[in-house]
Amino acid sequence: MRVFSKLIFSFTLFLSIFSSNSFAQDKAIELLVAKTPTCGCCTLWLDHLTSQNIKAEGKNFSPQQMSEIKSQYGIEARYRSCHTAVHADGLAFEGHVPAKFIKLFLQSPPENAIGLSVPAMPLGSPGMEIDERFQAYKVLLLKKDGSYEVFAEVNSYEEQF
Numbered sequence: 001m002r003v004f005s006k007l008i009f010s011f012t013l014f015l016s017i018f019s020s021n022s023f024a025q026d027k028a029i030e031l032l033v034a035k036t037p038t039c040g041c042c043t044l045w046l047d048h049l050t051s052q053n054i055k056a057e058g059k060n061f062s063p064q065q066m067s068e069i070k071s072q073y074g075i076e077a078r079y080r081s082c083h084t085a086v087h088a089d090g091l092a093f094e095g096h097v098p099a100k101f102i103k104l105f106l107q108s109p110p111e112n113a114i115g116l117s118v119p120a121m122p123l124g125s126p127g128m129e130i131d132e133r134f135q136a137y138k139v140l141l142l143k144k145d146g147s148y149e150v151f152a153e154v155n156s157y158e159e160q161f
Contacts, residue, residue: 029106031056031093034069035083042083045096045127049085052099052161056085070094079117079142091115094142096125098160101139101152114142116151124157 031049035042037060049056061069070084073092081095085102092115093102105116117140118125124134134157141151154160 029054029087029103031085031087031102033058033083033085034061034066036060036063036066039082041096041121041127043127044129045083048126049099049102052103054099054102058083074114074144074146075117075142076146079119079140079148081117081119081121087115092142093117095119096121096127097139098126098154100161105141105151110141112144114144116140117142117148125154126160 031054033042033046033056035058042058046056046058066084070080073084073086073090075084075092075094079094083095085093085097087093087106089109091106091109091113094115094117096118097116101116105113118137119140121128122135122137123130125137136153136155138150139152139154140148142148
């Protein structure tokens with residue numbers, strides 16, 4: 001428990017420092033991304049965000065720490081994926097959420113929302129591109145009470161941009 005408290009404190013402190021720099025003053029979107037050091041798709045997803053003008057910085061954590069971070073932000077197991085991005089406002093983006101939907105969500109976050117999720121790792125989603133393969137998926141709006149609603153349906157690769 002003591003290690004968990006230190007972990008959360010350091011992640012929160014890092015997030016507050018990250019969000020208070022001059023880049024944040026320009027109203028640009030910044031995310032801190034918790035990921036494991038060996039995950040290649042997380043790095044590709046970070047590249048996707050950068051290419052869409054979202055500033056994202058990855059920070060490596062162990063699988064146990066990742067689970068604790070996801071729990072801290074209210075992301076239930078059924079909504080989890082490989083990485084968790086956090087905005088300075090405390091909103092979370094779980095998994096391979098396209099930048100397009102992060103931007104749309106942050107324009108006017110719904111009341112009682114904790115963020116968005118793309119559970120699992122659908123083929124063809126940002127960071128999960130493999131050849132020409134694509135698996136349709138849903139972007140879920142996660143709510144504080146543990147429920148969700150569909151925020152967006154992505155039925156083709158092109159709809160992500």
